[in-house]
Amino acid sequence: MSEAPSMPMIPLPRPQSDAAAAITRGVRRMLAERGVRGLVEFSLANGRRADILALADDGEVTIVEVKSSIIDFKTDQKWPEYLDYCDRFFFAVDADFPVDLIPAECGLIIADAFGAEIIRPAPLAKLAAARRKTLTLKVAHIAMARLHRVEDPGLRVGE
Amino acid sequence: MSEAPSMPMIPLPRPQSDAAAAITRGVRRMLAERGVRGLVEFSLANGRRADILALADDGEVTIVEVKSSIIDFKTDQKWPEYLDYCDRFFFAVDADFPVDLIPAECGLIIADAFGAEIIRPAPLAKLAAARRKTLTLKVAHIAMARLHRVEDPGLRVGE
Numbered sequence: 001m002s003e004a005p006s007m008p009m010i011p012l013p014r015p016q017s018d019a020a021a022a023i024t025r026g027v028r029r030m031l032a033e034r035g036v037r038g039l040v041e042f043s044l045a046n047g048r049r050a051d052i053l054a055l056a057d058d059g060e061v062t063i064v065e066v067k068s069s070i071i072d073f074k075t076d077q078k079w080p081e082y083l084d085y086c087d088r089f090f091f092a093v094d095a096d097f098p099v100d101l102i103p104a105e106c107g108l109i110i111a112d113a114f115g116a117e118i119i120r121p122a123p124l125a126k127l128a129a130a131r132r133k134t135l136t137l138k139v140a141h142i143a144m145a146r147l148h149r150v151e152d153p154g155l156r157v158g159e
Numbered sequence: 160m161s162e163a164p165s166m167p168m169i170p171l172p173r174p175q176s177d178a179a180a181a182i183t184r185g186v187r188r189m190l191a192e193r194g195v196r197g198l199v200e201f202s203l204a205n206g207r208r209a210d211i212l213a214l215a216d217d218g219e220v221t222i223v224e225v226k227s228s229i230i231d232f233k234t235d236q237k238w239p240e241y242l243d244y245c246d247r248f249f250f251a252v253d254a255d256f257p258v259d260l261i262p263a264e265c266g267l268i269i270a271d272a273f274g275a276e277i278i279r280p281a282p283l284a285k286l287a288a289a290r291r292k293t294l295t296l297k298v299a300h301i302a303m304a305r306l307h308r309v310e311d312p313g314l315r316v317g318e
Contacts, residue, residue, distance in 0.1 A: 028307060032316040037307060039306070059296050133292070136296055136299055137299075141196055141214060143299060144197070145196050147302050147306045151187075151199070152184055
């Protein structure tokens with residue numbers, strides 16, 4: 001019963017590509033240093049899936065969309081649909097990305113696999129209390145479900 | 160970047176003994192089948208540490224104290240201090256435990272490493288809204304922090 005965690009039977013969700021995974025890792029490290037914790041691949045009530053949904057100590061909700069290439073950015077212009085599910089919204093890209101493409105009204109993070117920097121803060125658009133409550137509970141649930149799968153690799157219940 | 164999760168640099172918290180870990184695993188599986196997710200070794204604001212703190216879909220908070228032996232039960236009589244941090248409180252023991260020792264006002268779960276059964280439901284004593292909100296946010300944060308350590312074993316930030 002005391003062995004180290006091993007690969008869960010139902011794999012954890014992961015970023016779509018290695019390039020996206022590198023940016024995601026750097027962003028999560030930077031956020032964690034600020035006491036903000038991020039969950040990857042978080043499904044919202046509108047059917048969209050956030051690359052990173054992060055929660056601060058005070059409950060502030062941040063969504064970060066990771067764009068690993070120009071094509072990745074241009075083929076997915078659905079970011080306005082995320083705004084209703086967070087207090088702040090950022091794009092995160094690597095240092096080679098032409099940042100002029102990123103809409104000026106969004107926050108901007110430049111990241112590599114080891115860390116990240118906030119280049120432009122995101123404007124604050126506060127969630128309604130009821131949606132914040134629902135989101136926080138769902139975040140807690142999904143994080144616990146994924147952790148449970150790691151801690152009990154034989155578990156057959158998904159998230 | 161796409162390898163399977165490996166052992167995090169800062170180990171995840173675990174139950175104190177193999178006997179407690181077996182009961183804990185069975186309880187968490189049973190809860191997960193009901194859509195309730197449990198986090199182990201959760202520190203409460205009063206300094207006590209809950210063996211399992213669990214959250215239902217609707218936000219109901221359950222604390223389960225795991226007792227792996229009579230001695231374990233008799234040397235720790237601090238369970239009333241948990242009542243202020245949950246809606247329902249249970250003891251979980253294995254099939255050999257003399258259940259007459261468990262206070263009648265607490266819920267009772269019998270577990271082994273593979274599952275568990277609720278023998279006696281726990282009375283509902285609803286948390287105040289402010290405490291529920293604080294607890295839910297903290298649960299989300301701790302679960303995300305632990306999951307982050309698994310997903311990024313090189314992470315140097317603890318919970």
